[in-house]
Amino acid sequence: MTGSKTTSMTLDELRKASAQGKTKTQKDRVQASAPYAWDGQNENERPLTREEMQGGIEIYRRQRGRPTGSDKESTTIRIDSDVLAAFRAGGPGWQTRMNAALRDWLKMQTAA
Numbered sequence: 001m002t003g004s005k006t007t008s009m010t011l012d013e014l015r016k017a018s019a020q021g022k023t024k025t026q027k028d029r030v031q032a033s034a035p036y037a038w039d040g041q042n043e044n045e046r047p048l049t050r051e052e053m054q055g056g057i058e059i060y061r062r063q064r065g066r067p068t069g070s071d072k073e074s075t076t077i078r079i080d081s082d083v084l085a086a087f088r089a090g091g092p093g094w095q096t097r098m099n100a101a102l103r104d105w106l107k108m109q110t111a112a
Contacts, residue, residue: 087101
């Protein structure tokens with residue numbers, strides 16, 4: 001197992017080091033250290049409560065993806081590579097520009 005991405009120690013060496021308390025990870029050191037204690041002085045340094053952490057996670061989950069109420073629909077479409085390359089060459093927002101071009105074409109068709 002020498003040269004592995006996980007550890008450069010053989011299994012026997014790892015077991016021996018673990019028995020002597022010399023592991024290659026910091027897990028033991030972290031567990032042995034005293035837990036963080038807030039001194040109550042600076043509110044910005046106060047650790048989050050479990051409820052505050054869960055609330056932050058819920059906000060993050062709600063923010064992901066397309067906003068609710070959007071009228072956009074995901075689809076699969078085949079477009080010639082030169083047309084797609086021309087839109088992508090414009091940089092970020094190429095899908096929005098392609099949508100606008102299709103909307104303009106649709107307006108011309110319904111106006112005629």
